[in-house]
Amino acid sequence: MIINLDHFIATERPRWERLEAMLRRLAEDPWREMPLEEARELEALYQRACADLARLRTYAADPGTRAYLEGLVARGYGEIHGQRAARRRLRPWAWLARGFPQAFRRRLGAFWLALALVLVGSIFGAAALAFDPEAKEVIMPFSHLHGDPAERVAEEERRALDGEDRGEGARATFAGQLMVHNTQVTLTAMALGLTWGIGTVVIMFYNGVILGAVCFDYVVAGQSVFLAGWLLPHGSVEIPAMLLGGQAGLVLAGALVGRRERRPLAARLRAVMPDVVTLCGGAALLLIWAGIIESYLSQHHEPALPYAAKIAFGLVQLAALVWWLARGGAAEEKRAAADGARAEEAGA
Amino acid sequence: MKERTARYRVVTPEGVEFSFRLASPVLRAAALIVDWAVVSAAWSLIAILISLLGVVSMDLAIGAMVVGYFLLSRGYAVFAEWAWRGQTIGKRVLRLRVVDARGLRLSFAQCLLRNLLRFIDALPLAYAVGGVAALLNARGQRLGDLVAGTLVVHEPVERAPAAEAIGAQKHNSLRGQAALVARLRRETSPAEARAAWQALARREQIEPAARLTLYAEMAAHFREVGRVPEELVDGLTDEQVLRNVVDVLYR
Structure with a gap:
């Protein structure tokens, strides 16, 4: 069969142009709520364009018309089939209160693994320093930690007593630098999941080594209270945030490896993507807070700010974080599970 | 790879x-x-x-x-x-x-x-x-x-296609010949029709010498399969013959 192309184009072109205009309007305003009538018209026009494309491919020659129609059908397909998933508005509060903690709990295994890696690294760092105190300069990348902890504490407390504030006039800059640096490290831990998790494992372990070495150094020097007062206010948020980055990286690695999975790689990656992104977003948010606390609170010492108050602040903050991650959105999850069970019973 | x-x-x-x-x-x-x-x-x-x-x-x-x-x-x-x-x-x-x-x-x-x-x-x-x-x-x-x-x-720019892509034939010596048109349509496969349509639609993209050869071969082919009488195409160029054939095939 040979179709009359000119007649075909002349007849169908107004519909194609109408579909194109509707798609353009949707593209210009992604949040627009489409009335039911318009949605029906969009679907009818899309179906018609699909049929035209199939007809044209079978019976006619014009590659220009075909390319035009293919573009139209591709755009229409994305709009019609991608609607439900992509068109939802961002709901920051719902994400914060429910989405983030739920994603965290869904991937809890990866979190425990990240935590175990940091703990093993900490033990290694402490052991390395115990057996070879000279290794301090190699293990710790920060020069202000290379000296004797007792001397540093004495110096910090003398400054606090004299009312000397080294950070005065540079706290916001320091906070900004901490936020950016820590976020980059956390995102790197996530991204290195692409190396089948090897890079993530190395980063988690290495951070554990530094943490373990610093803690060992201060504890052995009898400065445990200073250490807790210095680390807990920001560390109680910063370290979990880093672990979240590691968790995201390990989730990504798990999808790449695909152990005991029958789905193809693309489907596995698609399945973990929302949780990976959510974990990264949550970690970034925590790091903004940690940067502010580290710059404005952690650097103040006794007698200006009692260690007990700093430690209490850190512990309360840690408890709140644990509660949030453990309980956030749990009621909704329970309700959804109960609904599912009821529906299953009704089906049976 | x-x-x-x-x-x-x-x-x-x-x-x-x-x-x-x-x-x-x-x-x-x-x-x-x-x-x-x-x-x-x-x-x-x-x-x-x-x-x-x-x-x-x-x-x-x-x-x-x-x-x-x-x-x-x-x-x-x-x-x-x-x-x-x-x-x-x-x-x-x-x-x-x-x-x-x-x-x-x-x-x-x-x-x-x-x-x-x-x-x-x-x-x-x-x-x-x-x-x-x-x-x-x-x-x-x-x-x-x-x-x-x-x-x-x-995504190259794709404009809505215009009708009359190869131009309507005002005068077509084949148009009134019902038996000839039916024969041409019966004997011509969709692929051949598409090729002829394409050859005309892409006229300006083909080098003149190659175009003359292509149109001559196509016109000869359609004259043969349609058994087109000589008097209907007498004095017409190969391109005109081809345009007339495509016109009756697609219309």
């Missing part, structure tokens, strides 16, 4: 097939350069605005600059691709677009993830990792695209 293809075909659950033209690495690199220029230009303006904070506190201004540059350099592509359906300014200039590999709408998570993983693709320098990954991948995906399930495609 999988065979690289210039087009990526998607078959929908309804059985409709459409294709994307994959963007070449050169176009993608050019879009990236444009985006770098855009970020640099935007930052030079934003930095001036942020520096005004220095009136209140220089510390605050520097802190805001540190965070602001990080957000702009990392967030620009994420938000542009999300808000503009897979396009940044660079991609818009070069007519490129990020699309979901299944043909669906891009989600925010996809935009975020493919851009967060960009720095791995950029390692160790000049997008070497991403370039090698794209070369090894049949769909030209860098690592960020692979994980996010996205493709970068080239």
